[in-house]
Amino acid sequence: MSLDPALRQRIDTLLGENRVVLFMKGQPQAPQCGFSAKASGLLRELAVDFAHVDVLSDPDIREGIKLYGQWPTIPQLYIGGELVGGSDIIEQMFASGELQSALGLPPPDRTPPNVSLSPAAAQMLRKAIDDAGGEVVVELGIDPTYRTRLQLAQPNSSAIATTVDGIPLQFALSGARRAEGLKIDYADDERGRGLLIDNPNAPKPVRPLSPADTAARVAAGTLTLVDVRPAEERAMAAAPVACITLDNGIDPIGDLPPEQPLAFLCHHGGRSQQAAEHFRQQGHREVYNVDGGIDAWADIDERVARY
Secondary structure, three states: OOOOHHHHHHHHHHHHHOOEEEEEOEEOOEEOOHHHHHHHHHHHHOOOOOEEEEHHHOHHHHHHHHHHHOOOOOOEEEEOOEEEEOHHHHHHHHHHOHHHHHOOOOOOOOOOOOEEEOHHHHHHHHHHHHHOOOOOEEEEEEOOOOOEEEEEEOOOOOOEEEEEOOEEEEEOHHHHHHHOOEEEEEEEEOOEEEEEEEOOOOOOOOEEEOHHHHHHHHHHOOOEEEEOOOHHHHHHOOOOOOOEEOOOOOHHHHOOOOOOOEEEEOOOOHHHHHHHHHHHHOOOOOEEEEOOHHHHHOOOOOOOOOO
16 A cells, blocks of 8 residues: 555655654543553653654544554654654663664663662562572662552663662663652551552642632742633633633643642632642642632632632
8 A cells, every 4th residue: 555645745744844753642641552651751751842643633644654654553753754663662762772862862860769678678578589589670660650660570781770788679761760769668567568668759649728828829920720610610700810721631731840839720629639630640749729619719809709
């Protein structure tokens, strides 16, 4: 099957106008398959600007890009008009530093993170290694939402390796910096039985914020307010301070720096709590829910109507 000339021109133009292009299923903030999630996540990990094409919303591109680069699967990454490959190749290049080089970025930091083990944790892990034959290491993976996966694995030459209290540890490059300062303990008491992991880098839980404190912080420029209600609800009762909305989707909010404090607002606080939790899990480090929503705001500001 040959590629339609008009479609080839569309792809040529797209690649010519954007140095880095990821053809994927879904959006970077909401990928629709695990492979697309991995590929877009690694690019976001590098904080690189990239264009993306949701092939699910463009069937012509979905089939045409496979013919264009003679690559049968999605996602596909192009850099400088050249096909790099799919998810597995992107991951391998990320781990080796080749992807950073291709993107013109400095080599990755391979300094092992500082991790501490309690005596009980070290004892438990040593026994697990010995029981497995002694030729394995403890692998720690920390994803962008700070979920931690700990397992025994074979040594990997592309991983970042260190030894703590005689316990061999290894980290994937993508999560190593998120492990800085990690503390691992072992409990067998009222807290339960198993390893306990304390990560000082993990985003704090969503916290309530009063309407008065929200207004003060927005006025001071130390907080961004996001009103998650649709336009027809906002027309009935508007927040009396500057805010942004979800009218153009979630990407503009997700693209804000992770250190930017965010507060979410709805009618009574239910929908905004869900939105706040979503963005906290996406790595935003200081996230609030406006306690009581716009209805509670009416208690302190007569300009705000009730509905």
